[in-house]
Amino acid sequence: MAETVYVQKFEEFFTAKYKKELEKLAEFYPIKRSLNVDYKTLEEYDIELADELIQKPAEIIESAVEAVKNMSVVSSKEEPVVPHVRFFNLPNDYTLIIKNVNSSHLGKLISIEGVVTKITEVKPKLVNAVFECNHCGRIYTIPQEDTTGKIAEPSACSCERRSFSLMTEQSTFIDTQKLEVQEPLEKIRGGEISRKMSVIINDDLTNLIIPGDKLMITGTLTLKAPKFKTAVYDLFIDANHTMKLSKEFEDIELTEEEEKKIKDLSKDPKLYEKIVASVAPSIYGHSEIKEAIAMQLFGGTPHKVKSDGMKIRPDMHILLIGDPGCLVADERVALGNGAIAKIGEFGSEHLEKIDVDLLTGQGRKRDTATIFHAYRNQPVMEIITESGKSIKGTYNHPLLTVKNRERTWKRLDEMKAG
Ligand SMILES: [Zn+2]
Structure with a gap:
């Protein structure tokens, strides 16, 4: 009130x-x-x-x-x-890192900094519910102030019955979106897990945020009732204000000095190696993986333009694939331009002719895959890594493994837990 x-x-x-x-x-x-x-x-x-x-x-x-x-x-x-x-x-005392948010902040206004990892569709949320008594037809308008998602109904009708129907046409709704934000990586120390927090935004704050945005979120720390009866509740932030902290590419202004550095760098004969080495510099080795990541940052060569001027998606830069073992057709591979494709999309018939550039994992050596091998009804196995990623393939599909800083290709059936 x-x-x-x-x-x-x-x-x-x-x-x-x-x-x-x-x-x-x-x-x-x-x-x-x-x-x-x-x-x-x-x-x-x-x-x-x-x-x-x-x-x-x-x-x-x-x-x-x-x-x-x-x-x-x-x-x-x-x-x-x-x-x-x-x-x-908000003052610094109430601008928190997600890790430090706890039940003492419940119901209070706090700010957190976070990177958006997930965002739902915009959904309408009931603000003012209009109910009709199923017996006498009396109308009741009940404001929905509960943030936990339960609908507040009239307690009882003056005809002393308790059966109501919600009239959606007469009720008012507000757009809402649920975000999941993660602690920015620069705020956590090595080895620590980046904490997550759910955030609900409404009305004019919706539809402006995309995954990857870095936000300063100000809102009320709220309890979410658990789905099953348990004493442990989840927390979320009912956002009052959001502010983007990350800069768009177009917003970046280069100083003359930076421009000169970039131009000098473009003449560096070791530019390629330098770019590859700049990927996760604190991680030792993995030069093939770093090369692949660096290549993903750049698009392919945009040379394909149709006669009517329509541009066609450029050729992909990389395809991570093993040979001669196979991944199953619905296994996804990362292509240039950040796209993900299923191997099955490249071909379906055994020995079908295809033309796909691929990275073999042997230093700088690159090959073009020209023939699609399809072996039906081979036993497959699936490996799930610690991070929850999984790969499915035939037993003899080689995987690049790293043990004691030594890289070896291993067949899937040679892999074991740990
Ligand atoms: Zn009634």
């Missing part, structure tokens, strides 16, 4: 510090519908209110929204402006 005292405080604060931002927001409302408030500005203006925001964010944020409503800001279309109020730039 929004308390009058907080609503009043926010009205004063917004009038003093956010008049211009509100006017600008009104101009673009409802396309833009978030008022982003710098925590430091609030803290300077009213340190008590700022502290209350950290301690009980749900109530305080609601009060901030009420305050904007009371200020009767109208959009260019004469609609009342009722934006989300989103806060960023």
